[in-house]
Amino acid sequence: xxxxxxxxxxxxxxxxxxxxxxxxxxxxxxxxxxxxxxxxxxxxxxxxxxxxxxxxxxxxxxxxxxxxxxxxxxxxxxxxxxxxxxxxxxxxxxxxxxxxxxxxxxxxxxxxxxxxxxxxxxxxxxxxxxxxxxxxxxxxxxxxxxxxxxxxxxxxxxxxxxxxxxxxxxxxxxxxxxxxxxxxxxxxxxxxxxxx
Amino acid sequence: xxxxxxxxxxxxxxxxxxxxxxxxxxxxxxxxxxxxxxxxxxxxxxxxxxxxxxxxxxxxxxxxxxxxxxxxxxxxxxxxxxxxxxxxxxxxxxxxxxxxxxxxxxxxxxxxxxxxxxxxxxxxxxxxxxxxxxxxxxxxxxxxxxxxxxxxxxxxxxxxxxxxxxxxxxxxxxxxxxxxxxxxxxxxxxxxxxxxxxxxxxxxxxxxxxxxxxxxxxxxxxxxxxxxxxxxxxxxxxxxxxxxxxxxxxxxxxxxxxxxxxx
Numbered sequence: 001x002x003x004x005x006x007x008x009x010x011x012x013x014x015x016x017x018x019x020x021x022x023x024x025x026x027x028x029x030x031x032x033x034x035x036x037x038x039x040x041x042x043x044x045x046x047x048x049x050x051x052x053x054x055x056x057x058x059x060x061x062x063x064x065x066x067x068x069x070x071x072x073x074x075x076x077x078x079x080x081x082x083x084x085x086x087x088x089x090x091x092x093x094x095x096x097x098x099x100x101x102x103x104x105x106x107x108x109x110x111x112x113x114x115x116x117x118x119x120x121x122x123x124x125x126x127x128x129x130x131x132x133x134x135x136x137x138x139x140x141x142x143x144x145x146x147x148x149x150x151x152x153x154x155x156x157x158x159x160x161x162x163x164x165x166x167x168x169x170x171x172x173x174x175x176x177x178x179x180x181x182x183x184x185x186x187x188x189x190x191x192x193x194x195x196x
Numbered sequence: 197x198x199x200x201x202x203x204x205x206x207x208x209x210x211x212x213x214x215x216x217x218x219x220x221x222x223x224x225x226x227x228x229x230x231x232x233x234x235x236x237x238x239x240x241x242x243x244x245x246x247x248x249x250x251x252x253x254x255x256x257x258x259x260x261x262x263x264x265x266x267x268x269x270x271x272x273x274x275x276x277x278x279x280x281x282x283x284x285x286x287x288x289x290x291x292x293x294x295x296x297x298x299x300x301x302x303x304x305x306x307x308x309x310x311x312x313x314x315x316x317x318x319x320x321x322x323x324x325x326x327x328x329x330x331x332x333x334x335x336x337x338x339x340x341x342x343x344x345x346x347x348x349x350x351x352x353x354x355x356x357x358x359x360x361x362x363x364x365x366x367x368x369x370x371x372x373x374x375x376x377x378x379x380x381x382x383x384x385x386x387x388x389x390x391x392x393x394x395x396x397x398x399x400x401x402x403x404x405x406x407x408x409x410x411x412x413x414x415x416x417x418x419x420x421x422x423x424x425x426x427x428x429x430x431x432x433x434x435x436x437x438x439x440x441x442x443x444x445x446x447x448x449x450x451x452x453x454x455x456x457x458x459x
Binding site: 059063064067069072075076079080083084086087090091093094095097160161162 | 217318323
């Protein structure tokens, strides 16, 4: 139990996917303009991360390891995640059209999101068990949500300020992102200390 | 040789399996998309301005099909042409669009009024409005930073001489600028309206007069001059009763500050 809590907390705060592993930067910069869109996108990412892990982990353990084909993991995972997202979209369209409409535009974006591929690959690299992998994916998604919500707030503050012309738009956003990432580094070592 | 076949077979197998599952799923869970909705959506101009009262063209198309009481002539940007197309698709009677257009109810050019502050913050009306009550001497005045220009899809509203002006030929009356204006001085009127009062000041005559040479001072001369009783001074500025107005322009002639204008 303690181990699971450590995994969850550290992946949310210390090893935040966006702010310290720098995965999923594209939606982080692209969709964080409005809070609603940021939350919608993050929830969709969390959801896809969990089911992607749930499916790719067994494929790796029972198929690829069996035949010593570990080197195929990247290409197989991309294939699986892409078709999985499509399948999820079809199912949502049929049974939960409201959710599909709100996540609609984000789901295809997630197909090529490196954070999703990253979490499935890192689960295997870190030699987590199945349960630990799922917890890690949940934490990665929640960490993404945290980063997105924080950053959308910061972006709204930036927008309402008078910025020098040369810094307007992307430059000021990138600088803000780097400062947020820097502040998250302050959490290093905190989690291990929490659970002694 | 056999070593090469297994990895290829696995990747091909997974790909094939995923493909088959997706095909079956898309067949089993196909959602019927109403053909008529797509047709109506195509007929609409697609500017998503919201003038029809729905959230975008797609929503309007859906509501026309689902709810028979929704009228086909709500799209002011598309005008009668689009209303005709939609009516043809649905096979119902066609009604002409009631043309609407925006007007700016402020005459506060720099010749008429002045600024009470030197504002150097963010150049937008909404931001300026946060400082006391805006930079104008009259607190109903056009702030002149052009928030309305920024939101207009049709390039129909421009700030000229520090007051927003609507280009009649371009304005479709979608009302996006009305919602954006922090001073609430832009109004949507039917295109049939002939005259309007170019002022929104609700201050009493004396205060308005001090702030702006061209503001409505609520003197009620127009009220007396009107042969049909179509103009009334209420809450310190004159307003029209559209049903009564015959467009004789008598009020325009007698107005001492010249605030009544032809649309």
